[in-house]
Amino acid sequence: MSAYALRVAELRDDRSHGGSWLARHAVETIVLEAATPAADAEELLEHLLTVARELAAARPELGSVTAACGRLVAAASRSWALSATEMRRLVLDEARALLDQRDRAARSIAVQLAPRLENSIVLTHSASAVVREAVLHTPPERLLCTASDPDGEGRVFADELRGAGIKVELVEDGAGPLKARGSRLVLLGADTIYRDGTLLNRCGTRAIADAAAQSRVPVVVAAESIKVAPFPTPEASPNPDRTDLTAPDLIEQFVTEDGSISPDDVETLADRTPFLREGYELIRAAGEIPAAR
Secondary structure, eight states: OOHHHHHHHHHHHOSSSSHHHHHHHHHHHHHTTTTSSSSHHHHHHHHOOOOOOOOHHHHHOOHHHHHHHHHHHHHHHTTTTTTHHHHHHHHHHHHHHHHHHHHHHHHHHHHHEEEEEBEEEEESSSSOHHHHHHHSSSSSSEEEEEEEEEOHHHHHHHHHHTTTTTOOOSSSSTTTTHHTTOOOOOEOSEEETTTSSEEEETTTTHHHHHHHHHHTOEEEEEGGGGESSSSEEEOOOOOOOOOOOOGGGGEEEEEETEEEEOOGGGHHHHHOOOOHHHHHHHHHTTTTSSSOO
């Protein structure tokens, strides 16, 4: 198996990392493939488009992967008159900018969440890199991590946070402990946020949000804006064995690097981020990545 095919397979089969980490993996794969010999920029661009489509199709449920790949190939497609060498340099510069922006976004979100986390009892579900950044920045009084996800991601996440000195309690069921353990906030990451504010995330998220609504515990989603998908919510999860859909009326707010917004404002965020739509249009794979409308 070639190094490229191996990286695509790693992305497809990974069950221990969240969307942000996997988006970084996809970006690094495109950068590596940009070094592939090509007669001219047009040939290189076609190769990068193929790579981006394969990466997106490997994890269609992860908006961050599709959006990150889309941003790189969109930048390259606007520069078709460059030489192949110049296009390689452009892709590398764009990748660096994207990854730097992602790191700044996580820090910004952590700062915004600090007042809600301080002295609070927080329940989280699955391993979100943005949630990790937030609780490390402002450790809550108690952090409840679910362990009921099928891939054991919650247990690994809890162990990592304990190693960093965070008080973590592992709970077997996310919905049950909400009221019994005095949770004051449900803090979630995101695989994808659709333009109507519907959240796609690890299986179990919807049950937790339902239980939170019944117990009047606010649900907050922490996610970079790159996870916004500029098209309507699908009728079902693209990967129902691993993810489910949570309706926007169960979510109080989304916290992004651009600030806190209500589910009603997600559409506006998607529309004012042009590279999201352009990238999806370029790399969507028929039958796998929905077309933007």
